[in-house]
Amino acid sequence: MKILVPVKRVVDPYAKVRPLPDGSGIDTTGLKFEINPFDEIAVEEAVRQKEKNPSVEITVVSIGGAECEEQLRKALAIGADRAILLETSTSFDSPGVAGELAELAKELQPDVIMMGKQATDDDCNQAAQMLAAKLDWPQATFAAKVELGSGQATVTRETDSGEETLQLPLPAVITTDLRLNEPRYIALPGIIKARSKPLEKRTAKTSPAPKTRVINLEAPAPRAAGKKVGSVDELVAALKDRGVL
């Protein structure tokens, strides 16, 4: 059983971020970069599958510059077996990521591609579904529970109103949501061990023409400042006054 886990390097998801004054990008001064938290859940899930079934082989992959090695090493420390960095200096939009990953999937022939439902920087929620379409594999997005069997995955997935269970013939694409697991704390031995795991650097196979382009970033318009009320009576009166009670 081979699991491929794409991971994206994103700006610290818990930091307060601001656009650059000229709107050309995010001001990353002093900010750390992390594995996209939803991708980290995917890595964790793959490792838990491996703990249940030692025949599972986990490859993590990232598309980007040399700096992405940091996130791949972290994924190796969580428990992935090997990493591939698809080096490029151009920025890939979601269709571009899907195209590049489809090429890799054709070569590696994983049984499962598991990745975060969205990245916390661009919040697109597109790449995995586009990848599944390109490969013509079934998909289960927003996974809350994953069971991998012989030639088949059973996935409980979040829906707008509750959850549903899908049975997918493998190979398949699965995207991970919050409730699937809580990624482990990585202890020092894991970090040291990860340094000796294989990390292969290749040049990205594709250089796709982007289908979308961000032309400006700005801070959202602030909501008009509200006021504090001193008591429940005052609150109830204000709500009645505004006609919402």
Add this chain to the structure above:
Amino acid sequence: MSKLLLIAFQGHEAEQLAGFAQKLGLAYDLLSLDGQASLDLGAETVYQGTSADVMPADGFAKAIKPLSADYSHIAAVSNMASKDLLARLAGHMDAAMVTDVIEVESPTVFKRPVVAGSIIATVEVLSSPVVLTVRPAGFPKVDRQGTSSTSSFSVEGTALAVRTGSTSRGGSRPDLSQAKVVVSGGRPLKDAATFEQVIGGFADALGGAVGATRAAVDSGIAPNELQVGQTGKIVAPDLYIAAGVSGSTQHMAGIKDSKVIVAINKDPDAPIFESADLGLVADLYVAIPEIRSKIGK
């Protein structure tokens, strides 16, 4: 030729999408998957399906691709269903995609929130067709006029994935993304039973829906489908009451179009007080029962 196809999984989404369609300014048709959409929303043709209970994404995307092929723009309300299905459709069509559109600048330039809603990006679409998911709160309601021609449409085909079960936990409460009143709670609600009793009970008393923060969902206090925020549901009720909610950027991104936001939090420095219309510094376990008794509910 530029033309828009709106896809409404449920009838009420058609009305939400029509405002976006008018803003975009292109002629449009509507695919109403449950066949319940109104015919006076300005669509030229309404394709009427028979069920919103569509097959898994791989089969669905293939089934609607032939119809979609005639359009330059394909749009649906932004939710988990549309993100699952339309991103797959975009992949099959080799289309561009813009998720969570909040403003239209031109038929190829859109605004959308990124990085948990802390930044608004202006995105230019460089290829055609384009698939869009839309947050409808920022678009005006349309004047109802005329009658669309109708055509029946059935989503046919088979999916590789097989749905073997589904549960809906909504119960009798209104849909979160539709509700006029939303009461939501955060981590201080301790456990699922307390959350249901305090937040659920208050919501029921007001005839509203229940929401939750990501922290509450993360810690198992509230089910996932109640999560409000950039990575969860986007709401725009007349009244949003946040109890024990600190007001993270990603949560605020999901509620900013609410008419009146009320914050009840015992921490006077909670960031939510910066954006709430009405803030009450109080213990929610004391304040909520008091509010309920004062309004007789």
